[in-house]
Amino acid sequence: MKTVSYNGLTFRPFITSAEISERIGAIAAEITEQYCGQNPLIVCVLNGAFPFAADLFRALGCDAEIAFVRLSSYVGTESTGEVRQVVGLTEPVEGRPVIVVEDIIDTGRTMEKFLGDLRAMNPSDIKVATLLFKPESLKADIHPDYIGFTIPPKFIIGFGLDLDGKARNLRDIYVLADENE
Numbered sequence: 001m002k003t004v005s006y007n008g009l010t011f012r013p014f015i016t017s018a019e020i021s022e023r024i025g026a027i028a029a030e031i032t033e034q035y036c037g038q039n040p041l042i043v044c045v046l047n048g049a050f051p052f053a054a055d056l057f058r059a060l061g062c063d064a065e066i067a068f069v070r071l072s073s074y075v076g077t078e079s080t081g082e083v084r085q086v087v088g089l090t091e092p093v094e095g096r097p098v099i100v101v102e103d104i105i106d107t108g109r110t111m112e113k114f115l116g117d118l119r120a121m122n123p124s125d126i127k128v129a130t131l132l133f134k135p136e137s138l139k140a141d142i143h144p145d146y147i148g149f150t151i152p153p154k155f156i157i158g159f160g161l162d163l164d165g166k167a168r169n170l171r172d173i174y175v176l177a178d179e180n181e
Contacts, residue, residue: 011174028059036062048103093121108140
């Protein structure tokens with residue numbers, strides 16, 4: 001793998017597509033074991049979690065349904081501090097297990113708010129699956145149930161994560177290269 005550049009910034013390889021695929025398979029096996037026969041609702045948080053959710057959903061060894069939400073807490077480049085559903089959940093949730101699939105959890109504030117809204121819909125169970133988790137950046141009481149990779153608080157792109165809408169389609173994950181690398 002070689003470095004890539006976007007918007008004048010250089011990124012170096014961080015997590016390969018093979019490593020990602022292996023972790024997704026392990027998470028899918030765990031979910032299959034825990035929820036087989038319960039038809040869980042997989043809720044993909046758009047846009048970034050789409051590649052992770054698609055691969056995870058296909059790797060499940062039991063029946064499940066998938067739904068999509070799009071959450072926003074930004075106007076332009078500034079956070080409003082208020083999370084809203086831009087594309088909302090329309091599937092029935094009451095009485096069934098729900099697994100929220102996110103690309104990355106860093107501060108956890110968006111997930112914290114969304115989980116509160118989801119609990120009000122009375123699912124039988126809620127779990128959170130995140131491809132990437134930055135525990136050092138956490139500012140909310142969020143404890144993902146399924147974690148692909150625990151990473152340091154660095155800026156990353158690829159496999160759904162973007163820089164101004166670019167790089168989401170990279171098969172691997174890249175980290176912003178330090179100036180002295």
